Amino acid sequence: GQQVMQIPQYQHVQEGEDFTTYCNSSTTLSNIQWYKQRPGGHPVFLIQLVKSGEVKKQKRLTFQFGEAKKNSSLHITATQTTDVGTYFCAGRRSAGGTSYGKLTFGQGTILTVHP
């Protein structure tokens, strides 16, 4: 079945340093989504990437979708303590019509930011 691998599992940074998490799928994806989960909370949607080679930015966050639509990355510039949490990628294989299909989640990257 489809697998989505995410690395690293843990990342500790000093406030102000950059952070990147990488996501790799065993199959071609129709789209990839990124979520953030604060400690004790539930995942909150950040962004969806659909097109091959797509790059999207949200303030200090930059999201990329690979040309082959099998990998993705999330980069945070100049981390802040508010960035603490677990970042998940989630890939979808089927799309279109009324079929929503399944999202396969990566294992997540737990980000700790030291002030």
Add this chain to the structure above:
Amino acid sequence: DGGITQSPKYLFRKEGQNVTLSCEQNLNHDAMYWYRQDPGQGLRLIYYSQIVNDFQKGDIAEGYSVSREKKESFPLTVTSAQKNPTAFYLCASIGPNQPQHFGDGTRLSIL
């Protein structure tokens, strides 16, 4: 205020007991999902439903059952056959051209 409501927030199960986790949404979403999250792990799909009276097994369906009698409701039963039920359970729903919305989750523990 639209959203997904999961209850209870905390649940304890005795040996050999079935327990049911509630998930209700008022977003008029067609598809609903149940995930299990273990400490330090990602989300694993238990069951999902794309339409009323229909549902499909996810990756870890054994020991769980669901029903989808109403569009708004997708309850999950953790049966006694699930030998390691302690986890954080998340319900989600999705509508056309929208991302998944998650409930606040239910933490299930064994007594």
